[in-house]
Amino acid sequence: MKKILFAIGFLLVSTAELAAQSLSEIVNQKETILVDVRTPEEFAQGNVRNSINIPISELENNLSKLQGKKNIVVFCRAGIRAAKAEKLLKDKGIKNVHNGKTWENVKSLTKIALDNSVNYSSDKPHFNVLSDTEKVKQVAVSLGKNGVFKKHKTSTPASLVVLKGEIKFIINDQEIILKPNDYYDIPVDVEHELVGLSKENLFVVTKQK
Template sequence: MIFLNFQFANIIIFLQFKTLFYFFLFFFVFFRSKIVFSVGKYKIKSSFITIFVQNLTFMNLFFTIKKVTLLLCTVIFSALSFAQKNLKEMINDKETILLDVRTPEEFNEGTPMGAINIPIDELPHRLNELSKGKDIVVFCKKGIRAAKAEKILKNNNFPNIHYGKTYRDVKSMRVVNLDKEMNHFGEKPLVKNLRKTNKIHQVAISLGKNAELPNHTTPVPTTLFVLEGELHIHINNEVIRLKKHDRYDIPEQIVHKVVGKNKKNLFILIKEL
């Protein structure tokens, strides 16, 4: 939001200077004009202009333009803030498809919770993997590939496409909302289903200090992302230590347990079925 405010401050300054530029350009042209004519209450004679619009003075006109400019900027700011709020709600909707169009290598380095990966070069040939009846938020590393993906999808009659720009933008909106929901860190794990389809199952889990996710196995390889705190994974007679933003791939059918080491520990498990 700080970044948005900075942008709109620049927009307001730009619009004010642009308005003043055209305002003084208008007066400059007419001051140099040698045309003599009269239209209603506007009288122009030789190189001099006198404005009579219900006793509107030059300063009144200046401040009127300034107020209108500020009002217009306020309306634009409010509209974009509303759109940003709607995007955040959409990103956290279970039915929304979060589409990461980066490479598999980039995707494996970290992506927002619940995202699926279809690289931009493969997208035209994998459209059948996406539903036209759902909202789709596209994003990448810097926003360029996401913009290209948005165009491809819209050209193929996907009606509900939303530009999420970068994976960091989408990730920040997703994590903030999850933190509010997963606010219990006790002795027993708190589990929340994030997404479950015929292709992927994702859950968020919170643990208190020394709380455990007991010994268990997973039928398919599972990826664990640490969102907050520190975890110890006991597996194959080893202890894997993970901190915030770390990732670990849990092999299938291997007994393991997860222990929270901080007061607050939050992580997600992603199973591709």
């Protein structure tokens, strides 16, 4: 019985990991429709490139825009409205709906056109500002093998998503290994450090202002 439960648990974990890994691929497919269900005011303050804005309150009246689409990714500010949108669309018979949670998360998963100035240095991190709005700043950080983003703190809520390579995230005397598509919420006012483990490491930090 224990073996059966273990096998089921392993299968569930593996399925969840696979879903997380494939979301990045889905987001970047040309046929995918990215649906931001926040209000128009929120959308205007910052959004994902090529996304469309259909507020959650208007979603049911716009089903025709989404029917028959290969993949649909819904997202919002904190993930609550995205979960409701996912359920609503599936209840209406629309298939291949994926919950991207927050718009910052989906934006960080989109392919980034970084120029040749990106430097995977082992001496120090390289920063490339992707977005800087009134409420959010998003920065791509690159590190070479054994490159260190030295100990620092964030004064406002922040998160990171690994796009390439493997990162060692050190916080509260713990070492957490983050791989491509891994997402981590960085706590406020807690000292942390990052180390690049692969030859080329790239991650995106999204910080609220």
